[in-house]
Amino acid sequence: MTANLNINYRSPIPLGSTVLIESTLDKEEGKKKFILCSVTSTDGSRLHTEATALFVSISVSHLLRG
Numbered sequence: 001m002t003a004n005l006n007i008n009y010r011s012p013i014p015l016g017s018t019v020l021i022e023s024t025l026d027k028e029e030g031k032k033k034f035i036l037c038s039v040t041s042t043d044g045s046r047l048h049t050e051a052t053a054l055f056v057s058i059s060v061s062h063l064l065r066g
C-alpha cells in the first residue's frame with residue numbers, strides 16, 4: 001500500500017516522446033519498502049522526473065477495515 005509518494009518534475013516531457021522509466025528498491029525495513037524512480041530521455045541525457053515512494057505491506061483485513 002502506498003504510504004508516501006514524492007514527485008519532482010524537473011523538465012517537461014514533449015508530447016509523443018518515448019521515455020525511460022527506472023525504478024529500484026532503495027531499502028527494505030520490515031514491512032516498509034523504499035522505492036526510487038526516475039523518468040529520463042531514452043539516452044539518459046535529460047532528467048524529466050524523480051520520485052521516491054514508501055510502500056507498506058498490509059494484510060487483507062487492513063483493506064476490509066476501510
Ligand SMILES: CCCCCCCC(=O)SCCNC(=O)CCNC(=O)[C@H](O)C(C)(C)COP(=O)(O)OP(=O)(O)OC[C@H]1O[C@@H](n2cnc3c(N)ncnc32)[C@H](O)[C@@H]1OP(=O)(O)O
Binds near residue numbers: 058
Ligand atoms: C493516475 C492514477 C494515480 C494513482 C496514484 C496511486 C495512488 C495510490 O497509491 S492509492 C493508495 C493510497 N494509499 C492509501 O490509501 C494508504 C492509506 N494509509 C494506510 O492505509 C495506512 O496508513 C498504511 C497502510 C500506509 C500504514 O498503516 P499501518 O499498516 O497501520 O502501518 P503503521 O504502523 O502506521 O506504519 C508502519 C510503518 O510505516 C511508517 N509509515 C506509515 N506511513 C508513513 C508515511 N506516510 N511516511 C513515512 N512513514 C510512514 C510508520 O512510521 C511505521 O514505521 P516503523 O515500522 O518503522 O515504526
